Amino acid sequence: xxxxxxxxxxxxxxxxxxxxxxxxxxxxxxxxxxxxxxxxxxxxxxxxxxxxxxxxxxxxxxxxxxxxxxxxxxxxxxxxxxxxxxxxxxxxxxxxxxxxxxxxxxxxxxxxxxxxxxxxxxxxxxxxxxxxxxxxxxxxxxxxxxxxxxxxxxxxxxxxxxxxxxxxxxxxxxxxxxxxxxxxxxxxxxxxxxxxxxxxxxxxxxxxxxxxxxxxxxxxxxxxxxxxxxxxxxxxxxxxxxxxxxxxxxxxxxxxxxxxxxxxxxxxxxxxxxxxxxxxxxxxxxxxxxxxxxxxxxxxxxxxxxxxxxxxxxxxxxxxxxxxxxxxxxxxxxxxxxxxxxxxxxxxxxxxxxxxxxxxxxxxxxxxxxxxxxxxxxxxxxxxxxxxxxxxxxxxxxxxxxxxxxxxxxxxxxxxxxxxxxxxxxxxxxxx
Amino acid sequence: xxxxxxxxxxxxxxxxxxxxxxxxxxxxxxxxxxxxxxxxxxxxxxxxxxxxxxxxxxxxxxxxxxxxxxxxxxxxxxxxxxxxxxxxxxxxxxxxxxxxxxxxxxxxxxxxxxxxxxxxxxxxxxxxxxxxxxxxxxxxxxxxxxxxxxxxxxxxxxxxxxxxxxxxxxxxxxxxxxxxxxxxxxxxxxxxxxxxxxxxxxxxxxxxxxxxxxxxxxxxxxxxxxxxxxxxxxxxxxxxxxxxx
Numbered sequence: 001x002x003x004x005x006x007x008x009x010x011x012x013x014x015x016x017x018x019x020x021x022x023x024x025x026x027x028x029x030x031x032x033x034x035x036x037x038x039x040x041x042x043x044x045x046x047x048x049x050x051x052x053x054x055x056x057x058x059x060x061x062x063x064x065x066x067x068x069x070x071x072x073x074x075x076x077x078x079x080x081x082x083x084x085x086x087x088x089x090x091x092x093x094x095x096x097x098x099x100x101x102x103x104x105x106x107x108x109x110x111x112x113x114x115x116x117x118x119x120x121x122x123x124x125x126x127x128x129x130x131x132x133x134x135x136x137x138x139x140x141x142x143x144x145x146x147x148x149x150x151x152x153x154x155x156x157x158x159x160x161x162x163x164x165x166x167x168x169x170x171x172x173x174x175x176x177x178x179x180x181x182x183x184x185x186x187x188x189x190x191x192x193x194x195x196x197x198x199x200x201x202x203x204x205x206x207x208x209x210x211x212x213x214x215x216x217x218x219x220x221x222x223x224x225x226x227x228x229x230x231x232x233x234x235x236x237x238x239x240x241x242x243x244x245x246x247x248x249x250x251x252x253x254x255x256x257x258x259x260x261x262x263x264x265x266x267x268x269x270x271x272x273x274x275x276x277x278x279x280x281x282x283x284x285x286x287x288x289x290x291x292x293x294x295x296x297x298x299x300x301x302x303x304x305x306x307x308x309x310x311x312x313x314x315x316x317x318x319x320x321x322x323x324x325x326x327x328x329x330x331x332x333x334x335x336x337x338x339x340x341x342x343x344x345x346x347x348x349x350x351x352x353x354x355x356x357x358x359x360x361x362x363x364x365x366x367x368x369x370x371x372x373x374x375x376x377x378x379x380x381x382x383x384x385x386x387x388x389x390x391x392x393x394x395x396x397x398x399x400x401x402x403x404x405x406x407x408x409x410x411x412x413x414x415x416x417x418x419x420x421x422x423x424x425x426x427x428x429x430x431x432x
Numbered sequence: 433x434x435x436x437x438x439x440x441x442x443x444x445x446x447x448x449x450x451x452x453x454x455x456x457x458x459x460x461x462x463x464x465x466x467x468x469x470x471x472x473x474x475x476x477x478x479x480x481x482x483x484x485x486x487x488x489x490x491x492x493x494x495x496x497x498x499x500x501x502x503x504x505x506x507x508x509x510x511x512x513x514x515x516x517x518x519x520x521x522x523x524x525x526x527x528x529x530x531x532x533x534x535x536x537x538x539x540x541x542x543x544x545x546x547x548x549x550x551x552x553x554x555x556x557x558x559x560x561x562x563x564x565x566x567x568x569x570x571x572x573x574x575x576x577x578x579x580x581x582x583x584x585x586x587x588x589x590x591x592x593x594x595x596x597x598x599x600x601x602x603x604x605x606x607x608x609x610x611x612x613x614x615x616x617x618x619x620x621x622x623x624x625x626x627x628x629x630x631x632x633x634x635x636x637x638x639x640x641x642x643x644x645x646x647x648x649x650x651x652x653x654x655x656x657x658x659x660x661x662x663x664x665x666x667x668x669x670x671x672x673x674x675x676x677x
Contacts, residue, residue, distance in 0.1 A: 018435055018437070018453070018455050019455075021437060021438070021453045022453045022454060022455065022648070022651060023651070025438070025451065025452070025453055025647075025648060026648050026649060026650060026651050029647045029648065029649050030649055030650070033649065049450070049451075049647060050440070050447070050450040050451045050647070052438075052451070053437075053438035053451050053487070053488070054437075054438065080661075080662070083661070084661045084662070105659065106652070106656055106659075106660065109656070289652075291660075
């Protein structure tokens with residue numbers, strides 16, 4: 001099994017710790033010096049960069065949250081002048097301010113190295129034809145994987161998301177051997193293939209890298225059976241970098257973290273205490289090499305545990321368990337992150353609807369469907385059909401422009417969804 | 433081969449090194465660059481035992497050597513070429529070179545000293561020509577060669593070089609750095625070099641650490657650092673216009 005960067009990925013623990021200590025101190029020094037947000041936080045906590053004398057001393061440092069990044073919209077958290085930033089990505093969301101991430105030339109170089117490593121771990125080589133079905137755009141998925149696949153020397157098809165029938169066609173004609181995308185897209189693709197009468201046996205596909213949303217064991221085995229591939233789970237988070245933070249090797253015994261670039265901790269989300277290896281809690285990530293947007297102790301809200309010790313594949317860096325839970329109310333639909341609060345904010349701005357709503361998520365024929373039930377205000381007692389249709393359209397359009405996903409809308413009478421105690425704002429009917 | 437972990441060094445009450453960590457692998461050339469007063473020389477002097485760190489670990493060849501006397505470090509193969517050469521001006525070139533072998537055992541001196549001297553004369557033919565001249569009469573470049581030659585006479589496995597380019601003409605700097613690169617290639621000598629001449633240092637070193645006010649603020653492969661806009665602006669003279677705007 002190939003290891004992309006054998007020297008680093010199989011490095012002795014003591015050696016790795018030396019590297020991590022050096023990079024951590026450099027990152028802390030730069031964040032303190034160049035990012036006013038961190039400077040203020042350090043002063044408030046009465047810590048100085050020279051208090052970080054060991055890796056464990058990271059516990060003295062402040063956390064960074066998504067709200068901090070939003071408050072710093074768009075460029076406040078950058079540690080370099082804008083002219084040194086050569087790429088900008090952003091999370092979706094216009095209601096709440098999105099998270100903007102900037103990359104320097106070196107950041108992009110490291111990012112490609114990191115995604116090359118996770119792709120190599122999944123068994124992708126320069127001989128593969130890689131179909132990248134992550135969205136190319138502000139979202140980090142497409143471009144993030146793209147440059148790693150190119151670094152590997154694979155033949156890259158930047159097909160992006162959507163247009164599924166064409167993707168099946170490309171997969172057949174271009175002889176794609178590797179697929180990269182969300183697991184729900186893979187299932188949808190299988191569905192479309194069945195409709196088109198294309199069988200997995202007629203494809204060249206042999207491996208798939210999936211990420212962007214949780215992949216349950218059931219989904220994984222369904223994908224593997226229907227597409228006839230080996231499916232690996234991968235982890236990335238845009239605020240920290242994007243894809244390439246961690247990924248499974250072919251043995252699929254945890255996601256290998258690129259620990260020379262990211263320091264991972266697990267905390268109790270309530271007490272904020274750091275938990276021991278193997279204990280389940282919230283994943284916290286500190287970047288060790290990022291220049292553009294260094295991140296100290298970013299709270300991912302993703303729940304996992306850290307697995308130490310050498311993997312049978314030979315890699316020595318720590319692994320994290322696949323992520324199945326979150327500590328907040330974020331839901332992921334077709335790889336898109338949605339916060340109920342965002343939906344609520346949008347509804348607030350639309351006349352004649354009450355911000356009482358319910359989000360219902362179903363999986364139909366392999367694809368996630370989001371239905372938004374919205375209460376009409378009492379004033380809009382109208383039998384004019386076109387007004388209701390117009391209203392539905394407005395809601396659809398606004399939501400699509402903010403979260404990038406078009407929900408089905410069901411207008412309901414006032415006072416039927418009032419969020420009393422125990423009323424559910426999100427009903428997720430997908431099986432885990 | 434050499435590891436520093438969170439080393440702090442004080443001059444009286446002034447903290448000159450604010451917890452620096454770095455490492456040098458065997459056979460590597462690594463540079464510490466940065467402006468005047470950043471703590472570069474303090475770092476070298478702390479490694480070579482001239483100064484004692486207040487805290488932190490310095491590991492050479494797997495042994496903790498923080499605060500160990502300089503002579504015992506020379507015995508272990510860690511030899512410093514000090515800033516400003518520090519030659520004995522009234523003594524001859526030959527005598528200065530012999531002083532470099534001062535800590536070596538007499539048996540060792542008997543068998544290998546002559547060969548070592550010949551090899552140094554091979555590296556620096558000019559020193560052979562001037563072996564009888566007093567060191568004070570040499571040019572700046574020749575003095576630097578002598579200082580390196582003297583350090584080599586101690587048979588170092590790792591050299592610490594403090595500002596080897598100081599006060600030298602560009603062509604001479606090039607020559608000195610070529611010798612440093614050759615030492616690594618031919619003798620596998622590990623080198624940690626401190627330099628204000630960032631351009632020269634990044635040319636010869638594989639990796640570098642950027643020190644500012646006693647802290648490492650950047651690190652990485654020289655190839656990456658030399659392209660870094662911050663480094664270019666601050667040290668390499670490019671984009672100078674932006675700076676004064």
